[in-house]
Amino acid sequence: MTSTHAQWGSRLGFILAATGSAVGLGNIWKFPYMTGVSGGSAFVITYLLCITLIGVPILVMEWLIGRRAQMNPIQAMEHVAVSERRSPAWKWLGVSGVLGAFLILSFYSVIGGWALDYLFLTGSGKFSDMTGKETGAVFEGFLANSGSLLLWHTVFMALTMGIVAMGVTSGLERASKIMMPALAVVLLILVANGIFATDSFGRTIEFLFTPNWSAVNGNVVLAALGHAFFTLSLGMGIMTAYGAYLGKDVNLLGAARTVVILDTTIALMAGMAIFPLVFSHGLEPSSGPGLIFVTLPIAFGNMPAGTLLGTLFFILLTFAALTSSMSLLEPVVALLEQKTPLGRKSATLIAGAVIWLLGVASLLSFNHWSDVQILGNSIFDFLDKLTSKFMLPLTGLGIIIFSGWFMNQESIRKELGLQGTGYQIWSIVSRFVAPLGVIAVFVSMLMG
Numbered sequence: 001m002t003s004t005h006a007q008w009g010s011r012l013g014f015i016l017a018a019t020g021s022a023v024g025l026g027n028i029w030k031f032p033y034m035t036g037v038s039g040g041s042a043f044v045i046t047y048l049l050c051i052t053l054i055g056v057p058i059l060v061m062e063w064l065i066g067r068r069a070q071m072n073p074i075q076a077m078e079h080v081a082v083s084e085r086r087s088p089a090w091k092w093l094g095v096s097g098v099l100g101a102f103l104i105l106s107f108y109s110v111i112g113g114w115a116l117d118y119l120f121l122t123g124s125g126k127f128s129d130m131t132g133k134e135t136g137a138v139f140e141g142f143l144a145n146s147g148s149l150l151l152w153h154t155v156f157m158a159l160t161m162g163i164v165a166m167g168v169t170s171g172l173e174r175a176s177k178i179m180m181p182a183l184a185v186v187l188l189i190l191v192a193n194g195i196f197a198t199d200s201f202g203r204t205i206e207f208l209f210t211p212n213w214s215a216v217n218g219n220v221v222l223a224a225l226g227h228a229f230f231t232l233s234l235g236m237g238i239m240t241a242y243g244a245y246l247g248k249d250v251n252l253l254g255a256a257r258t259v260v261i262l263d264t265t266i267a268l269m270a271g272m273a274i275f276p277l278v279f280s281h282g283l284e285p286s287s288g289p290g291l292i293f294v295t296l297p298i299a300f301g302n303m304p305a306g307t308l309l310g311t312l313f314f315i316l317l318t319f320a321a322l323t324s325s326m327s328l329l330e331p332v333v334a335l336l337e338q339k340t341p342l343g344r345k346s347a348t349l350i351a352g353a354v355i356w357l358l359g360v361a362s363l364l365s366f367n368h369w370s371d372v373q374i375l376g377n378s379i380f381d382f383l384d385k386l387t388s389k390f391m392l393p394l395t396g397l398g399i400i401i402f403s404g405w406f407m408n409q410e411s412i413r414k415e416l417g418l419q420g421t422g423y424q425i426w427s428i429v430s431r432f433v434a435p436l437g438v439i440a441v442f443v444s445m446l447m448g
């Protein structure tokens with residue numbers, strides 16, 4: 001990315017790229033399992049608050065900074081800081097973002113591999129007529145089989161690297177115009193399955209949405225905050241990088257609304273598809289990362305045309321995961337390309353190989369290395385928590401403090417086309433609510 005570069009063909013192209021990065025395993029795999037682990041509605045409601053009050057302003061500012069600078073995220077932070085007569089050291093926010101992307105991709109690819117493997121398992125009709133106990137046993141055997149986890153992690157990573165090395169990311173984004181609505185349709189069918197084929201839809205709605213304040217604690221709030229960043233791909237410079245290709249005429253707040261609504265809707269639909277199965281089959285909502293792989297196969301194994309629909313679902317899930325994983329690899333490759341004499345292909349190969357290796361450690365933490373602990377967590381949990389709960393929110397906090405307190409507010413106001421009450425709301429949320437919200441979460445965490 002240099003200062004002379006292509007713009008998005010259209011506003012749609014940009015929305016597709018941003019949504020492609022946002023919608024992924026975070027929505028369908030992570031959101032339901034985190035909701036189950038963190039007590040249902042306590043998590044869901046805090047997550048919705050975090051998305052609106054903290055996620056939206058940070059998303060908008062990442063785009064705005066990228067669009068002003070028209071450069072890669074690290075240079076962009078430095079460029080905008082210097083043009084505001086601030087210290088170039090703000091570029092370190094960009095650096096921590098790229099590091100976050102690097103770490104996340106390592107375990108994201110492992111789960112992408114699960115989706116790929118389940119594509120074939122479901123397609124083989126293996127889950128026909130299975131109960132929750134049986135699908136649970138399949139999943140346990142699946143986790144114990146490190147060889148096959150390794151194979152699929154490798155395939156997923158190779159696909160991601162291929163896409164980034166060949167620079168066909170925009171083609172994939174265009175394809176997502178069909179794939180994303182298709183994913184939404186399959187999810188809708190699964191929600192309908194929850195409504196009509198189980199007796200637990202009412203219980204699901206209660207579990208997800210009836211406020212249960214007693215379950216809210218520092219840990220739940222931090223998890224919800226971290227997930228808000230993860231699901232919107234924030235705090236990693238990814239959205240800053242996309243902003244660099246954005247025309248001046250695009251309304252950033254409008255675009256943020258579109259992306260956030262799509263992302264949140266997909267996550268909530270996933271929740272409404274999965275929990276009826278959890279409750280009606282007597283499964284544990286808090287069973288962790290395996291949740292969708294244990295529950296959805298029950299639905300596919302017992303519904304008409306379930307094998308076909310299940311295969312389609314895992315194809316679409318893999319696709320959604322790839323449009324996210326390529327957005328994670330891209331900034332790492334861009335940085336290597338810029339800082340070293342490596343070309344795009346070799347930069348992709350080297351970055352991908354290192355990330356793959358780190359992913360192998362995550363993968364082994366589900367079987368042979370399950371005893372290895374880092375600060376009381378398995379390797380997988382450690383990397384997930386380190387990035388989602390600490391690196392992303394803290395980098396996001398830096399970005400929102402920079403934009404609210406170290407940038408000229410009048411020029412932001414103009415660029416967002418705000419005035420009157422609209423601007424007052426923006427100003428209060430972006431300068432006070434968002435940064436203080438993140439700080440409050442950390443303070444309450446530290447105080448236990």
Ligand code: PHE
Nearest residue numbers: 022024025026027230231233
């Ligand atoms: N937002 C993506 C998802 O929900 C994951 C992701 C995180 C992608 C961070 C890019 C950056 O699956």
